[in-house]
Amino acid sequence: MHIEKDLVAAMATPLVLGILADGESYGYAIAKRVRELSDGKLEWTDGMLYPLLHRLERQGYVSATWGTASSGRRRKHYALSDAGHRALAEHRRQWAVADSVLGRVWGPPSLRLAVTGSPVNEGAGA
Amino acid sequence: MTTTELDSDIARWRGYLERRTTIAPDDVAEMEDHLREQIGELSEGGLSESEAFLVAITRLGSVDEISREFAREHTERMWKQLALTPAASPEEGGRRRGELGVVLALAVGSAAAVKAGFLLLGETRLALTMGLLIAPFLGAYFAWKRRVGLRPIVICAAILVVAAVILSAYPFPNPTDTAVLSVIHAPIVLWLVIGVMYVGGAWRSARRRMDFIRFTGEFIVYYALLALGGGVLVGLTVGSFNAVGIDLENVIVDWVLPIAMPGAALIAAWLVEAKQNVVENIAPVLTRVFTPLTILMLLALLGAYVTVHGGPADSERTLLIVMDLILVLVLGLVLYAISARSPAAPAGLIDWLQLVLVVAALVVDVLMLVAMLTRIAEFGTSPNKIAALGVNLVLLVNLAGSAWLSLAFLRGRRTPQALESWQTNYLPVYGIWAAAVVIALPPIFGFA
Numbered sequence: 001m002h003i004e005k006d007l008v009a010a011m012a013t014p015l016v017l018g019i020l021a022d023g024e025s026y027g028y029a030i031a032k033r034v035r036e037l038s039d040g041k042l043e044w045t046d047g048m049l050y051p052l053l054h055r056l057e058r059q060g061y062v063s064a065t066w067g068t069a070s071s072g073r074r075r076k077h078y079a080l081s082d083a084g085h086r087a088l089a090e091h092r093r094q095w096a097v098a099d100s101v102l103g104r105v106w107g108p109p110s111l112r113l114a115v116t117g118s119p120v121n122e123g124a125g126a
Numbered sequence: 127m128t129t130t131e132l133d134s135d136i137a138r139w140r141g142y143l144e145r146r147t148t149i150a151p152d153d154v155a156e157m158e159d160h161l162r163e164q165i166g167e168l169s170e171g172g173l174s175e176s177e178a179f180l181v182a183i184t185r186l187g188s189v190d191e192i193s194r195e196f197a198r199e200h201t202e203r204m205w206k207q208l209a210l211t212p213a214a215s216p217e218e219g220g221r222r223r224g225e226l227g228v229v230l231a232l233a234v235g236s237a238a239a240v241k242a243g244f245l246l247l248g249e250t251r252l253a254l255t256m257g258l259l260i261a262p263f264l265g266a267y268f269a270w271k272r273r274v275g276l277r278p279i280v281i282c283a284a285i286l287v288v289a290a291v292i293l294s295a296y297p298f299p300n301p302t303d304t305a306v307l308s309v310i311h312a313p314i315v316l317w318l319v320i321g322v323m324y325v326g327g328a329w330r331s332a333r334r335r336m337d338f339i340r341f342t343g344e345f346i347v348y349y350a351l352l353a354l355g356g357g358v359l360v361g362l363t364v365g366s367f368n369a370v371g372i373d374l375e376n377v378i379v380d381w382v383l384p385i386a387m388p389g390a391a392l393i394a395a396w397l398v399e400a401k402q403n404v405v406e407n408i409a410p411v412l413t414r415v416f417t418p419l420t421i422l423m424l425l426a427l428l429g430a431y432v433t434v435h436g437g438p439a440d441s442e443r444t445l446l447i448v449m450d451l452i453l454v455l456v457l458g459l460v461l462y463a464i465s466a467r468s469p470a471a472p473a474g475l476i477d478w479l480q481l482v483l484v485v486a487a488l489v490v491d492v493l494m495l496v497a498m499l500t501r502i503a504e505f506g507t508s509p510n511k512i513a514a515l516g517v518n519l520v521l522l523v524n525l526a527g528s529a530w531l532s533l534a535f536l537r538g539r540r541t542p543q544a545l546e547s548w549q550t551n552y553l554p555v556y557g558i559w560a561a562a563v564v565i566a567l568p569p570i571f572g573f574a
Contacts, residue, residue: 028160031185045187046160050153051195058199060541066152073159076152 008042012052014091017084020062024079026069027053053078061087132175136161142189148197161186228270229396236263236388244384250301253309254293260388261316262286264395268323271399278327282319289315289564296568303509304568311513314560317342318553335550340465341398343409343458348394356386410466416459417479424452424486431493449494450514453521456487460528464546473536481532484525491522509571513563520559524552 019025019033030053031046038044056062061084069075080088136158143154161182168178186192239259243252265286269279293312298305324341325334360378367374427449463480495518502511527548534540 026159027156028163031160045191046164046185047157047187047189047192048195050157051192051199054153054196055199058541058543060543069159071162073162074155075159076156 003042005043008044011042012048013056014088014095016049016052016056017061017080017088017091020078020080021085021088024077026075026077030078056084059083059087132165132179135176135179139183143193146189146193146196148193148200150200153196157186157192225271225396225400229267229392232263232267233389233392236260236392237385239263240388241381241384244380250298250305251294253301254298254305254312255290256309257313257316258286258290258293260391261313261320263388264391265320265323267392267395268320268326272323272326274323274327278322278329282322285315285319292565296573298568298573302574304571304573307509307513307567308564311560311563315557315564318557321553332547332550335553336465336546339461339549339553340409343462343465344398345394347408347412348397349390352390352394356390409462413459413463413466414476417463417476417483420452420456420459421479421483421486424456424483424490427452428486428490428493446494446497446514449490450517453487453491453494453518453525456483457521457524460484460525461549464542464549467542471542473538477532477536481529481536484529484532488522488525488529491518491525494518495522509567509574512567516559516563520555524549524555527552 015034015037016030019030019037025033027046027049031044031049034042034044034049053062053064057064057078060081062078063081064076064078066074066076139161140154140158143149143157144151164182164185165175165178168181169175173181236259240256243255243259247255265282268274289312293308296308298308321335321338321342322329324338325331328334360382364374364378431445460480460483463476495515498511498515498518502515528545531540531545531548535542535545
């Protein structure tokens with residue numbers, strides 16, 4: 001399944017905030033976690049993570065510290081701030097609304113399954 | 127592939143990233159760590175090092191795209207290169223090459239306008255309209271460079287026309303106080319009009335406004351350098367011609383000054399556009415040097431003020447004017463510091479010093495307000511007092527907001543971003559106040 005670029009972009013912020021809510025982390029580990037969580041379904045370029053992390057840092061949602069990895073290389077660690085927790089909660093509320101609106105349009109899960117199999121839905125699965 | 131081969135591959139990739147002005151060395155280090163860890167993991171999974179390198183680099187994404195994304199996030203870095211995409215397109219390159227020609231043409235146009243002003247206008251009128259003889263050309267440069275849309279251009283042109291009508295039609299009998307106030311305040315309005323062109327018409331964008339503040343700081347540095355160099359050159363020329371018995375003073379006053387002043391303005395603007403990387407390193411240095419020095423000066427001044435005058439009531443008029451200038455200087459330093467600050471840097475000594483500076487300036491400002499209100503209560507109003515009072519109020523609100531937000535940042539409650547938005551949102555206030563002084567004060571006080 002391919003997920004559209006815009007949708008991935010919209011998910012990126014809450015996704016990264018959510019991963020950091022589990023504890024502080026660094027770029028590569030976050031990217032790896034995203035890949036695990038999405039089973040590779042999200043088309044995600046790792047490099048884009050860094051400008052995003054920098055934006056979250058500027059907005060005060062995450063704080064960053066430079067440390068040294070076990071390999072001896074310098075590594076930047078990111079941790080969620082209080083403002084970040086609040087932003088994450090806000091994102092969750094918004095996604096819950098989006099989810100419930102779409103759910104109402106598409107009907108309860110049993111109906112949705114029926115629709116998926118019908119020709120009415122053609123095109124949406126492309 | 128051996129490890130050294132891998133290292134040289136990574137070094138090449140790093141060099142490729144480092145050439146992008148929008149990606150800072152720290153960011154490169156961060157991504158290199160990512161790349162190496164990814165390669166390590168892929169190698170453990172059975173790939174050869176060269177295969178792992180290719181897969182890792184593909185997953186990281188195209189350097190162009192990453193660089194563009196960094197540019198979007200760090201406009202303060204993008205500001206260095208201005209064009210989002212590398213200047214590979216031939217059209218863009220042609221524009222660059224043609225740029226110096228456009229700048230020189232506009233400089234000549236502005237010089238001709240100023241020279242005509244020198245010939246046709248009286249001294250007072252010339253001083254009033256001097257900005258109008260330069261600002262349209264600077265604005266036109268940015269309108270051309272940023273390909274500004276028609277609407278902002280029309281609005282800005284309309285403002286210039288209104289300013290021209292007011293500044294040339296108000297019947298000042300001679301250099302009265304209100305005329306001098308207009309001379310001081312009109313350039314502020316004109317500068318903001320240039321700013322609208324500078325930001326490409328996107329004057330609502332806080333980040334573009336910040337770019338304009340940066341531009342202003344760098345422009346002042348470049349203009350001062352050009353003026354200094356020009357002054358030395360003129361001095362040497364006059365001196366050497368004097369030595370052989372030729373007096374050049376009239377040539378200098380009649381020709382060199384009217385041509386050099388507007389010419390230097392356009393060249394300075396062009397230099398800031400073209401050479402941002404060079405001077406950008408000066409702004410933080412200037413801030414670091416002058417913040418503590420200005421604090422010392424303000425404290426000394428406060429001490430002298432209280433001991434010598436025994437209170438603000440009998441303050442001299444000149445002292446009040448000088449103090450106003452000092453407050454403007456402090457505001458300039460604060461803006462400089464903000465523009466030079468790396469958004470992600472943690473709070474440091476310089477941020478504390480800046481808070482001390484702002485608080486000291488606030489104390490000075492309040493003392494002056496008291497002094498001025500006392501003078502107004504005692505002697506009645508005058509154009510100078512109203513103008514000074516207004517400047518003080520405008521600065522007081524700004525400094526109070528800055529102090530509050532600096533403190534909140536130092537205590538970890540707010541990001542430096544909040545202070546930045548406060549300053550960028552405040553920009554129009556200066557314009558509105560300056561416009562009010564130019565438009566309303568002269569008629570109210572009968573052009574006295």
